[in-house]
Amino acid sequence: MFDIFRYTIPLDDWIAYGVDWLVGNFRPQFQAIKMPIQWMLNGINDLLLWLPPEIVLVLFLIGGWKAAGWKVGIFSFISMGFIGMIGLWGETMTTLAMVISAVVVCVLIGVPLGILSSRSDRFASSLRPILDAMQTTPAFVYLVPVVMLFSIGTVAGVIATIIFSMPPIIRLTNLGIRQVHPELIEATYSFGATRSQVLWKVQIPLALTTIMAGLNQTIMLSLSMVVIASLIGAGGLGVPVFEGLNSLQVGLAGIGGLGIVLMAMVLDRITQALGQTKYDE
Amino acid sequence: MANDSSKGQKRLVVENAYKIFGGDPGPAFELLKQGKSKDEIYKETGLTIGVQDANFSVYAGEVFVIMGLSGSGKSTLVRLLNRLIEPTSGKILVEDQDITQMDVKQLTEMRRKYMSMVFQSFALMPHLTVHENAAFGLEIMGIPLQKRKERAMSALEQVGLDHVAGSYPKSLSGGMQQRVGLARGLAVDPDIMLMDEAFSALDPLIRTEMQDELLKLQEGSDRTVIFISHDLDEAMRIGDRIAIMESGRIVQIGAPEEIMRNPADDYVKAFFRGVDPTNVYTAGDIATNTQVTFPLHKAGLRAVRQRLNEYDREYAYVLRKDRTYVGVVSLNKIQEALEDETINSQDITPAYLEGIAPVQQDATLQEVLPKLTEYECPVPIVDSNNKYKGTISRHLFLRTLSRETNFDDQYA
Numbered sequence: 001m002f003d004i005f006r007y008t009i010p011l012d013d014w015i016a017y018g019v020d021w022l023v024g025n026f027r028p029q030f031q032a033i034k035m036p037i038q039w040m041l042n043g044i045n046d047l048l049l050w051l052p053p054e055i056v057l058v059l060f061l062i063g064g065w066k067a068a069g070w071k072v073g074i075f076s077f078i079s080m081g082f083i084g085m086i087g088l089w090g091e092t093m094t095t096l097a098m099v100i101s102a103v104v105v106c107v108l109i110g111v112p113l114g115i116l117s118s119r120s121d122r123f124a125s126s127l128r129p130i131l132d133a134m135q136t137t138p139a140f141v142y143l144v145p146v147v148m149l150f151s152i153g154t155v156a157g158v159i160a161t162i163i164f165s166m167p168p169i170i171r172l173t174n175l176g177i178r179q180v181h182p183e184l185i186e187a188t189y190s191f192g193a194t195r196s197q198v199l200w201k202v203q204i205p206l207a208l209t210t211i212m213a214g215l216n217q218t219i220m221l222s223l224s225m226v227v228i229a230s231l232i233g234a235g236g237l238g239v240p241v242f243e244g245l246n247s248l249q250v251g252l253a254g255i256g257g258l259g260i261v262l263m264a265m266v267l268d269r270i271t272q273a274l275g276q277t278k279y280d281e
Numbered sequence: 282m283a284n285d286s287s288k289g290q291k292r293l294v295v296e297n298a299y300k301i302f303g304g305d306p307g308p309a310f311e312l313l314k315q316g317k318s319k320d321e322i323y324k325e326t327g328l329t330i331g332v333q334d335a336n337f338s339v340y341a342g343e344v345f346v347i348m349g350l351s352g353s354g355k356s357t358l359v360r361l362l363n364r365l366i367e368p369t370s371g372k373i374l375v376e377d378q379d380i381t382q383m384d385v386k387q388l389t390e391m392r393r394k395y396m397s398m399v400f401q402s403f404a405l406m407p408h409l410t411v412h413e414n415a416a417f418g419l420e421i422m423g424i425p426l427q428k429r430k431e432r433a434m435s436a437l438e439q440v441g442l443d444h445v446a447g448s449y450p451k452s453l454s455g456g457m458q459q460r461v462g463l464a465r466g467l468a469v470d471p472d473i474m475l476m477d478e479a480f481s482a483l484d485p486l487i488r489t490e491m492q493d494e495l496l497k498l499q500e501g502s503d504r505t506v507i508f509i510s511h512d513l514d515e516a517m518r519i520g521d522r523i524a525i526m527e528s529g530r531i532v533q534i535g536a537p538e539e540i541m542r543n544p545a546d547d548y549v550k551a552f553f554r555g556v557d558p559t560n561v562y563t564a565g566d567i568a569t570n571t572q573v574t575f576p577l578h579k580a581g582l583r584a585v586r587q588r589l590n591e592y593d594r595e596y597a598y599v600l601r602k603d604r605t606y607v608g609v610v611s612l613n614k615i616q617e618a619l620e621d622e623t624i625n626s627q628d629i630t631p632a633y634l635e636g637i638a639p640v641q642q643d644a645t646l647q648e649v650l651p652k653l654t655e656y657e658c659p660v661p662i663v664d665s666n667n668k669y670k671g672t673i674s675r676h677l678f679l680r681t682l683s684r685e686t687n688f689d690d691q692y693a
Contacts, residue, residue, distance in 0.1 A: 186365055187404035191418040191469065192393030201420070205408045 019145045030149040037101060038155045045097035053084055056093070060266065068273030075269065079262040088237065088259045095226055095236035095263065098154065102161040102222045107215065110166050114173020114211075115199070124174060131167040139164055139228045147232050157225075157234025165221035172214025176207030212275030219271055223264045227256075237263070292473055292505045293339040293362065298371030300331035300357050300529075306369045319528045331357040333529040335371070339473075342503040344495075346516040348552075349526030355509045358526065359475050362507065363396050364388055375473070393422045397466040401478035403458045405450040411461050412437065412446035418469035429468075436468035437461075439498060456487035460494075467498070476508045480515065492519050513552050517541075525549050538566065564649050565642030567681050568662040568671035573597045577607050582626045586615045596658040598669060599629065606669045608633040609658050639663040642670050646678070653678055 022030075048056065060080050065073030083092050117124035139160060146163075150156040180203050188198050204211075230238030237259045244253025301309045309328040312321070319330045332354045339345045349355045360366040362373060364380055373380050375395055383391060397418055405414050413420075416433035424432070437443045440460040450458050459479065466474050476495075480488045496519060499506065510516050516523050517537045524534045525548075533545035544550040575585050575597045585597050589612050599607040610632040618624050618631045639661040640649055652660045659672035 181402075181404075183400055183402050183404040184406065187398065187400055188417075188421070190363055190365060190392060190396070190398040190475075191421045192389045192391075192396075193421045194389055197421055202406065206406075 019148060022145075023148045027149065034150050034155050034159070037105065037158055040104065041097055041101040041155060041158055044100050045094055048093035048097055049090065053089055057081055057084075064266070064270050067270050072269045072273065076266045079266050083259045083262055086255045086259070088240065088255060091235070091237045091239060091256075092259055092263060094154070095223075095238070095260070098158050098161065098226070098229070098234065098236055099219060099222050099267070102158050102165060102225075103215070103219055105158075105162050106166045106169050106218050106222075110169035110214075110218070111173050111211065114170045114214075115177060117170065117174035118177035118203075127170070131170060134163055135167045139225065140231075143228070143232050152233035154229075154234040154236070156232050157229030157236075157238075160229055160232070161222045161225040164225050165218045168217035168221065169211070169214040172217070173207065173211050176210025176214075177203045179210065180206045209275045212271065216268060216271045216275065219267050220264060223260060223267070226260055289503075290341040291338050292341050292343075292376065293507070294372070294374040295335050295337050295362070296372040296374070298332055298335040298358075298361055298373060299369045300354075300361055300366060301369045302329040302331050303327055330354075330529045331366075332361060332368075335361075335531055337524055337531065337534055339505055339507060341472075341505055342499070343521045344499060344506045344508060344519050346508045346510055346520035346523045347526060347531075348510045348513065348516045348523055350511060352528070353526040354529040355511075355526050356477055357529075359477050359507060359509050362473075362475060363392055363398065393418075393469075395472045396475065397469050397471040397473075398475040398477065399459070399462045399466045399479040401481050403450070403455075403462045403482075405458055405461055405465075407450060409449075410446065411442060411448050411450065411453070414450060414461050415446075415464040415468050417465055422469065432470075433464070433468050436464040439467060440464045440494065455483050456491065459483060459491060463491075463495075463498075471504065473505045473507065476506060478509050478511065481511065488515070489518075495519060525552065538562065562646050562681060563642060564640050564644045564646065564660075564662045564673060565664070565670055567646070567677060568642065568673050569677060570671040572659060572672045574669065575599050575610075577601050580629045582615050582619055582624075582629055582632060585610055585629060585632070586612065586619070589615075596634075598661055598672070599633075600669050604669050605667045606639050606661055606663050609637050609661065610634065611658065634658060637661070639667070639669075640673075641665065646681070649673055649678070 057077055057080055061073045061077040063073075064076035080092070083089065113127065117127055142163065143160060146156050146160050150159055184202055184206070185198055188202050193201070226234075226236055227238040227241045230236065230242040237256050240252045240256030241260075244250065244256060299306070299310075304327070306328060308326045309322050309330060312325065313330070313333065317325070319333075323329055335358055337345075347355045347358060357366055361368045362375075364373075364383075368381050371381065375391060378391070380388065380391055406417060409417065412430070412433055415437050416429040419429035419432055434443060434446065437446055440463050442457060442460050442464060445453065445457070450461060453461070459482075462479070466476075480491045483491060492515060495506070508516075508519060520537055522534060522536055523540055524531050525540065525545075526532065527548045533540055533549050535543075540549065544552075573588055573592050573594045573596070575588060577599050578601075580599055589595070589597055595612050597610050599610060601607060610629055611634055614632040614634065615629075618629075619626060621631075624631055634657070637656055637658065638652075640652060640663070642662050642664050649660055653673065653675050659674035659677075661672050662670045664670055
């Protein structure tokens with residue numbers, strides 16, 4: 001019998017060769033990309049750890065209350081307090097710093113890409129498979145090249161997190177802008193608006209609810225990367241889970257997991273409320 | 282500057298404007314030259330004729346209505362005027378500048394300086410308050426905050442909505458929302474206000490109210506309004522002139538009565554079946570001078586009676602020398618007065634019918650109708666100086682209502 005798959009394409013070799021080539025020729029450039037993320041991450045991390053926990057708890061109380069009402073304020077206060085009481089305050093602050101850094105980068109890159117997608121069908125359709133790949137490629141696959149390019153540590157963890165959690169904010173920015181009623185755009189142009197006036201005075205404000213939903217999704221996804229990031233040496237709440245897994249300490253893994261869940265709920269409630277607008281009712 | 286002495290300054294001139302949708306328009310022009318119809322061209326080339334060879338001028342202070350059924354191209358045409366839709370060919374002159382030749386910057390400038398638009402769907406910004414919405418055009422123009430707040434508020438006062446300035450559009454009724462749309466259009470103080478089916482989404486009662494409101498706002502203003510409508514009653518009520526469109530072509534342009542009396546073709550004629558003529562004609566339009574009139578200085582009971590008998594009429598309309606209206610006397614009243622020994626037969630005062638007030642010639646037939654049923658005599662019509670212009674009898678009124686028969690007679 002003739003085996004049609006006797007000859008295979010050596011794609012694995014090609015990928016390995018490609019990554020090696022990138023590492024060999026562009027490592028300094030990738031290290032440079034790392035720098036601003038590292039500064040931001042360290043800055044936020046140091047600030048959160050320097051602040052007395054009481055202050056951070058009060059900030060959560062006030063922040064939750066202002067954004068989403070007193071129920072969410074109290075819930076945030078109690079949840080964060082509980083995380084501290086089970087001995088994970090430091091890890092939680094590191095994770096918070098990682099999430100904030102990742103989300104800031106996601107917004108800075110994702111929102112403009114979303115705006116471009118909303119303006120050009122061609123751009124949107126060429127971006128789509130890339131977004132699909134970013135969301136579905138198992139993180140373990142790109143952990144290796146990430147480590148090779150950025151070395152191990154918390155910054156590399158943040159970069160892996162950025163790759164995984166950026167698609168929703170791009171998709172929902174694009175969607176939100178496209179959903180703005182064409183008559184509103186037409187009306188704005190009829191008064192002599194420029195393209196950027198249409199964008200800033202009408203499209204972005206009206207897409208804001210949807211963009212905030214994207215932000216919320218991005219935050220949730222970035223939290224789900226916390227454990228995986230700890231595989232390549234990132235700190236935070238992933239560490240107790242990872243250690244618990246390695247040494248079969250169910251308790252340690254359990255509290256790490258609980259910490260992640262509580263933090264996810266707190267951030268979810270607060271950011272969801274940010275997307276609500278007064279004119280919707 | 283081109284001027285038309287009777288109508289004032291030309292604000293907008295459209296010359297040979299075409300809009301052809303769906304790719305290279307070349308073949309469509311060829312087929313149009315051969316006299317093919319819109320449907321045939323679509324079948325052959327897949328190109329849609331939006332607007333075909335539109336030519337018209339609109340003057341300062343005028344309400345110009347473009348009307349037609351849906352799909353007749355009127356909404357496309359109005360969007361060519363501010364280039365929300367790019368014209369395929371032709372000239373569109375606003376204040377003598379051809380806007381089809383403008384680059385984006387000039388076009389933006391032109392829209393800010395001369396135009397505003399009011400939409401059927403209102404198109405209010407849901408994230409802005411009523412006040413901010415009214416100020417929206419000014420914000421686009423870059424007017425400083427304080428200044429635009431003042432101007433927006435005075436526009437809201439004009440449409441009677443200053444009391445809801447802080448609300449969001451969603452909390453307002455449709456009629457109120459469109460008043461906000463109107464205020465937004467007025468606030469920028471445009472030379473030309475485009476209104477695309479602006480009142481069509483409103484229920485009939487509110488619609489009439491808004492039409493009156495618009496006419497009131499136009500009084501003493503030299504703002505030009507270009508109003509798109511599919512409703513002939515509306516066109517007749519508010520239009521100084523009407524352009525009627527059919528499948529992309531303007532088939533007739535004229536004053537409402539002109540079009541109604543002389544429809545260009547069956548399509549135009551068909552519009553008028555079902556139109557309420559009482560909105561179209563004024564009292565002066567249909568008043569006739571067939572009743573007996575009598576000069577006041579010659580009036581005596583016997584003299585008037587003799588004249589009435591001569592003409593076989595019941596009523597005489599007493600006028601001064603300069604034809605100002607004095608009153609109506611009836612044969613019955615004269616008879617009674619003559620039988621009363623105490624009355625001087627040279628004095629006709631006792632013979633006047635009581636409670637008869639003349640109607641102004643520019644009143645609509647709607648306003649005449651209640652008087653027709655109330656008065657026993659034909660309703661006297663006068664001009665603004667109280668000069669007698671004629672009368673409207675019940676018979677005459679009914680004949681006007683059934684004017685369709687007249688058309689058919691005329692065109693049979």
